[in-house]
Amino acid sequence: MDDLLTIAGKAYSSRLLVGTGKYKDFTETREAVVASGAQIVTVAIRRTNIGQDPNTPSLLDALPPSEFTYLPNTAGCYSADDAVRTLRLARELLDDHRLVKLEVLGDPHTLFPNMPETLKAAQVLVKEGFEVMVYCSDDPIQAKMLEDIGCVAVMPLASLIGSGMGVLNPWNVQLVRDAVKVPVLLDAGVGTASDAAIAMELGCDGVLMNTAIALAKDPVKMAGAMKKGVEAGREAFLAGRMPRKFYTASPSSPTTGMIGS
Amino acid sequence: MTTTASISTLSLTINGEARVLAGPATVASLLDEMGLAGKRLAVERNGEIVPRGLHATTGLADGDRLEIVVAVGGG
Secondary structure (H helix, E strand, O other), X not given: OOOOEEEOOEEEOOOEEEOOOOOXXXXXXXXXXXXXXXXXXXXXXXXXXXXXXXXXXXXXXXOOOOOOEXXXXXOOOXXXXXXXXXXXXXXXXXXXXXXXXXXXXXXXXXXXXXXXXXXXXXXXXXXXXXXXXXXXXOOHHHHHHHHHHOOOEEEEEOOOOOOOOXXXXXXXXHHHHHHOOOOEEEEOOOOOHHHHHHHHHOOOOEEEEOHHHHOOOOHHHHHHHHHXXXXXXXXXXXXXXXXXXXXXOOOOOOOXXXXXX | OOHXXXXXXXXXXXXXXXXXXXXOOEHHHHHHHOOOOOXXXXXXXXXXXXXXXXXXXXXXXXXXXEEEEEEEEOO
């Protein structure tokens, strides 16, 4: 049977979600996204550059919305109000598109989520019919609050956005995993393929990343590595790892029939 | 009457920048003038979304604050 990730009633075969920022150009963006196997891609909503040539290529040409599920985000928003306005614009921009990524940041140094504002925005957005995937702290209590509001997925940070520091608090990630029934996607902080595998081994339903791929020396190769990391971690989780035996070794070879015995 | 002079120009704030436009104007005529007609974008006027279907019939008023946005790469 297929092992699918279901978000807001829609099933996806890939558990890796990728961002589309920080690439050299749209060609590299597309090649990396394709290599990652991601079906959901995040995009940002920004003002048009007044005076810019209106015929410059757009992200939508490189990654047609017919091929990928867009996940418009509220990156850079520091208040619930700005986040809600941004996603209303995204909904209009993408023809009544409902699936969104909410993030309300606390400060530009850590990009840590401002949870009170995040909860406030989530309430408004869910009421307005948005399907809200939400960037949040790795806190099981807040994650449960977001689920209770009606968010369709919670996305705790592994470590600071763009830091590549990996999964710094696996215990909290598991607490979040156990606290909610909606999908848990680890978002932010993944640095390399083993981080993605660790996230999946912890029981996360998926991983969202951008910088780890875009700023790798070879983004397209790293996108492929991340795809495998997520798949390997998921399989290991489903297989069920052996119990840890602390301070006691257990030989893998027979202990009888040794020569000279 | 001298009010026609003030009606013939519109002082707008578009994406945070001040801009004076000859009136009367609609959202659609503004986008056209900016070379943005037919582009995939979204418009907010004074904090409210202007749906694409209403661009042609939504008139602009002096003092309007407009946001015109597109999708760009982001994480």
